[in-house]
Structures are given as C-alpha cells and as structure tokens.
Amino acid sequence: MTSYLLRGVSVVGAEPADLLIRDGSIAAGPAEGAEVIDATGLVALPGLVDLHTHLREPGREDAETVETGSRAAALGGYTAVFAMANTSPVADTAGVVEQVWRLGREAGLVDVQPIGAVTVGLAGKQLAELGAMATSAAGVRIFSDDGHCVADPRLMRRALEYVKAFDGIIAQHAEEPRLTEGAQMHEGEVSTRLGLTGWPAVAEEAIIARDVLLAEHVGSRLHICHVSTAGSVEVLRQAKARGVRVTAEVTPHHLLLTDELAASYDPVFKVNPPLRTAADVRALREALVEGVIDIVATDHAPHAVEDKECEWAYARPGMVGLETALPVVLSVLGERWDLIAERMSRTPARIAGLTGHGTDLAVGDPANLTLVDPSARRVVDPSELASRSRNTPYAGTTLPGRIVATFLRGKPTVLDGKAVK
Amino acid sequence: MIKHLRSAADLDAATATLILDTAGEMAALAGREVKKLPTLRGRTVVNLFYEDSTRTRISFEAAAKRLSADVINFSAKGSSVSKGESLKDTALTLQAMGADAVVIRHPASGAPHRLAAWVDGSVVNAGDGTHEHPTQALLDAYTMRSRLGRLEGLKVAIVGDVLHSRVARSNVLLLTTLGAQVTLVGPPTLIPIDIAAALSPATKVSYDLDSVLPDMDVVMMLRVQTERMQDSYFPSAREYSRRYGLDLARMRKLPGHAIVMHPGPMNRGMEIAPEVADSSRSTIVEQVANGVSARMAVLYLLLGGKA
C-alpha cells in the first residue's frame, strides 16, 4: 500500500506541517518510500460525512448509481455518505439495505451507509423491520422516510421508542402533508406573485414542535432533516435548551439561496423543503454557527433531465449537492476550518455512530481525510459534474475552494482534483 | 419594444398605453367591411393550448387572422401533447416550423417563461395556471378606458377567488402601472398571502364587499368554482353568494357611472346575479369584442417590427 506524505499541510487550519499516511492510518516517524504531495497552502479536513444523500440505486439508475454518487461524494471531499431509503424498491428490508451497502463497498470510493425506511414502502402506515435492518450487514442506525413525513403522531411515537433498543435514530422529514398539498415553493410574497401553490413554513415548524415533544416524552433521539425556516430554528433552540435529544441538519442550498430564484420558473431551483426567504437564510446561518443546527447535510437529489427540463409544477424537487457542498459552506462560513470540520465531519459521524470518520487526524486515526485548496475559485459547470445528473442550482456561479485530494482509509479516491477511479 | 408578453409586469406604463392606443385603432378598423389587414402576412402564429379555452383561442385566432398571419392551432386534444410529449420537445417542433409567435395556454404557472427559453419567437401568455393572463388584463383596461374615459385614478374592486385567479394578478399589475387604485375583495381564505407586497404596495384588501362598493368606478367579479368548497375555502355556495355575490341590491350601492365586469365564463347566481350580468352597467359582451382588438394590438407590437 502506497504511503503518502502531505508536505506543508495545514491540518484543520493549524500551522503547516507534514502529515504521513501509512497503512491506511495517520502515522508518525520517517517518511521513507512515501509519495510526496506538495500540500503548501492546502488544508486537510477529516473526510466529510453526509447524513443525507440520495443515490437512486436501486430503481433510478438513469439519475444516479451508488458508484456515480460515490464518485461525486469523493470529489466533494466526502469519505462517508448515508444513502436515503426512497429507492425503488424502498430500502425497508434487510435485503435492500444490504444490497446498497454492498454496492457501496464494491465502488470503494466512500463508505456508503444505508438509511432504512421507518415505514413499509414509505407509506406511513406500518413500521418497517427496523431491527432486521439494524442487525443486517449494513448495520443501519438511522431510519427515515425522507421525501415523506412520518405524519401519523402515534406511528412517529412508536418509531422513536422502538429504535432505542439498538441505539437507532429517527430522521424526520418535517412536512405536515395536509398543509402542503400541491405545494410548489415557499409560501409568501414570491409564491403569490408567481401563482405557485405555497409551502408554508408552519408545515415544517408544526411537525418539528410535535416531534421534539414526542422525543422528549419517550426519551428518544430525534434528528431533523433539512431545517429550512427561522421558526424551526426557534423551536429547536428551545427544545435543546430543555435538554431534548434532538439534532438537526441544514443543506448548503438553504444556507445560500432564496425563493426569489423561482421567478425564472426554472425547476433547477425547485426543492423540498423549498428555498425560503433571506431572513430564513440568515437565521439558518446563525443557528449553524451557534450549534442549534448541528450539521450540514447535502440532500443530494439527482434527477434525470426530463424530470427537470419541464414546467415547474411537473418537475421533481431536488438538487445535486455533493460536489458543491464544501465550496458553498466555505462561502457562507468563511475559512473557519474547525467549525467546518465540526459541522460537516465530526458531528455527523457522531450522530450516526460512525467510527473511523470525523476524527482529529491524530496519529493512529484512520486516514479518512480531504485536502482543500481554499485559494482556488471555481465556476460551476454542470457538464463537469461526476454525478450522473446535472440539476445543480449553481451553474455559472463562482464558488471558493477546490477539493484537491480525498483519502479513504489511506487510499486516494481523488488526486489532483480528479477521481482516481 | 418587448419581445414576449409573459406577465403584465413585462409592460411599463408607456408600453401598456401604446398597446391600448393601438387596440383603439384596431377596434376602429374592425368596423369596416374589410376587416383584414396585410400587416403580418408571412408570419406564423401558433396557438398552443394545453387547456380547453375556446373563447381565448378563438379570440387570438381572430386577431392573428385579421392581421393576415398564418395561424396554426396546436391543442392538447388529438395531438402528441396528450401522448406525453414534453413542453420542450413541442417547443423544438414549433421552432423547426418557424413560429414567429407562440400563444400558450397552460395549466402550469410559468409555462410561458419556460417556453420562451426554448423558442426564438415571441411568447404570448394566454393564461398560465394560477399565475397570469396579461391579454385579459389589457382588454379589461381597454374596456374600462373606453367606458369611463381614463384609467388614472380609477377605483377598481376585484372580487372573489383572487388566490386562484390569473386574471386578478394580471389586472392588479397592469391597472396599478396605469395609475388605477385596486381593492381586492373576498373571503380571507381566497386572498393570497402578502398580496400587496407581491404585486403592488398600493393594493388594498377588504373582506367586506358592501363597504367597498359605494366608492368604486369598476367592480370586476371573478369566477368562483364551487369545487373550492371541498377544500374549505368557504362553507357553501349559498354563503359565498350571500357575502360576496353581486346581486341587484348590491349593484345599487355602486355610483351611477360605475361598470360591472366579468372575465367569463360566469357562474350566474353564484358570483353574479343574472340581472346584473345583463344590466346596462355590465361590459361582459364588450369585453369579448375588445379582446380581439387588444390581442391584435399585442400581436402587432410583438411581430410588426424588426425581430
């Protein structure tokens, strides 16, 4: 196995030093025989961990596969991604989660950790075999019906309780379905002007409020997917102050983009939850810095061309995000490397109970890391994305930072900004 | 000159006034024995209709034909549209056919904006979802100006299901641009959120039709679909009609000169009483005739010059 010496690298923003990777781990001592990478000006971060990725396999391999999604993830600096359950068939059995897990290991570009469905077929009626998925080879710990809300309060309560047996966590897609029937975008001034059915903020906030109370009542862990409103931040702040075991994620696009973009009616800006107002963006940024929102998760949602090059109302919601997440976060937070490592690697790994990722890159830690050139600027070109889909909202946008290399257990998955395989 | 008419917001006051003036000339020509003009000879106008709307399609067709344009009607029924061809593929087909203008009616808000990105010709919005219907607003403004002599300072009430009305959105934008004062009236459930901020800060909202009427020059009644009841926008047709329908008693509260408009098709007995619809204040029939003139003006101004 090749050893690598990252010469003059700044580990999570520290003073430049040499970092040796040997036998899959961070090592000390002589660097004889190691391949030297000039890392002057580059920053090493623990490999990023995404708790919210849609890899579309099985079922929509025309939009993404485990392999193409893994490659996109590696190019984005990720070493682990959690694959959402809304595939076809749905990942609601041990068989399907093991299939996804195995495809991830075969691709070998990032650790693909399947998320299991909470309910059979994401239908919100009956619990899926959560225990079987937990004890499968995939070792599922996070369960989510993402794309759908577990709307039935009794079912949600049972799910929260049930997964305590294997230290599981329910990741809720917070969307009160009756309040969002036919919804196309954030409900407000812009939706009124554009004549598009509104998705009111309260539909998210009401579910989060309910679920933190449920989690508190049964003493369970709850994770909130893609928080998008200032009101949700307030609900979370209060719940955390009371000691509720709730964690929350925000997507890069909700940290940067607003509902005004819908004015083009280009469905590349259609996403669920929808882009919100500038005031929401401000609140989300503050909450992320403060820690009320624990992590950044991409909600990478690849879609085939025909699902996006159409009328807004007919388009599927979602944006690809793995390859642009770190640049977006960098543009939002600035070069606060420790905070970025915390929000994009250490905390997500901790929430998921994923060992070997999100480390401090100390000697002996598995060499899961990524090298970033903070001085580089990149104009996003959809045709250059490794994802099989092109639905990025950042086409033509200049973003800071470039992923130079990514290592998974000491093996490079990305070198010189290119995927190794 | 503008290239597309996707929204009434595409029109500034000067352009909107030019369209109304041009519509006036077109209306004058409509009185002659020979109604046809050679103006758009050799130009192709496609009517791309994804919704049944015979009256709007016929109006556009008459307008284009009076200007000697070649008209191709492309409707959802009996075409590849119903077989699921995408709007983009249809757009590319129209592009290949050399359409100089595409008049599009579509159930999805924003479809004209999408279409404009895929064709070289002009796009005219003939009604998109719950978004806009700018030529309806133009013919309404033209009708108001013909009847009342001005738009500046006119007080206009738009009454009913504003939430789902493309006519209301276009009218608020256009009338405000032309200096009229618009008041939206309806049950709170049918007045969209942040409407004034969304369209024009001067827009007023009222939930009480009776208190608004004595001050109005124009009252425009919107069609209210009884299906909205199922979604709890209002309890029953009877209650709606009692609170927001324009009957004779309410009509008498209007000033003597005020006019009553309706974009059609009407639900007689629901939002408007038959005696009101047929009264001398009603402009409903004129609105149809003015529709052709207004659409001729739009087609001339979009297609009558250098592309």
Added chain:
Amino acid sequence: MASPRADVPSKIILSASDLHRVVDRIAHQILEKTSGATGTVLLGIPTRGVPLARRLADRIHAFEGIDVPVGSLDITLYRDDLRLHATRALGKTELPGGGIDGRRVVLVDDVLYSGRTVRAALDALNDEGRPSSVQLAVLVDRGHRQLPIRADYVGKNIPTALSESVRVSLTETDGLDEVKLTGGDDL
C-alpha cells in the same frame, strides 16, 4: 425624417412664405382639376400629410367658399418595410362622414420619394371603400421612385442625391414652416 443636427450642413428649399404660396397653388390646381372640388375628399397621410390636407381645405374654402371633407389615412399596417424597423406606433385613420365610396380621393403627403408610402395608401384605401378616382398631392417630389407612381399635384420638384434627406417642418407638428435639404456627398 432625420432630426436636424448642428454639424450637418443644410439649406432651406422652401421658406415659410414659399411654403404658403405652394399650398395656395396646389389648392388652386385641385379646384381646377376637379371642377370646383365637387365630390372630392382630402385624405392626409400621417404625420405631416394630415395638417397639409387641412390647410388645403382651408385655402379652398378661402378661395371659393367650398367645404371639402378632410380625413386621415394611416398606412402603417400596410407598409412593406415593417420588418426593417422597430415596431411603429399607429397613426389615426379618420374618414370624413359619408365615407369615400364613389368620391374622388386626393391623398396628401409631405414628400414623395420611393412611392412605397403611396402604394401602401392605395392598399389601405382599397380596404376602406371604393373611391371613383384617387389623386395624389405632395408638397415636395424628391425623385428616386421605386414604383410606377406619380403625383397629380406637386408643390416643388427637388432633385436630390440618395444621401440627402428632405425635412419638412410644419407649425402644427414642428412649430415652424420650412423645407430643408440636409446631408449629401458634397457637404
């Protein structure tokens, strides 16, 4: 009509008093050629043909006490060069009461040049009705015809180069009466 620019030399072809004399003469000629303007209608082509038609009617009234009906005929929608220019605003078409059927129409315009405006006017007239005959009166004929058209009444023939332009000003539209020649190769 090009707007006058300070740096482009120009020369006055008709002064205000010349212009008035010329209008008087055309009015006399119309009376003469139409046997006292019976059954005659004057139709001005916007913009400057309209005040010219009105002036001719006024002069005819002054000379003979006859009221000749005056109207305007906008030809924009009949132009053959619409696609060469930005969209033009329409002028007014107002036919005098009684219409034009069976009457002698005298079209009035300021400048006769290629003849295309007159061609468009003849088409427009054809859609308005059926006059017994159509005549043409122009203040200035500058030559360079592209169609087989000639005027029945000409105020002044002005030989011009293609690079020159003739600018007619009338008090009703421009605040003064004069005809200027501007531009040209030798200038």
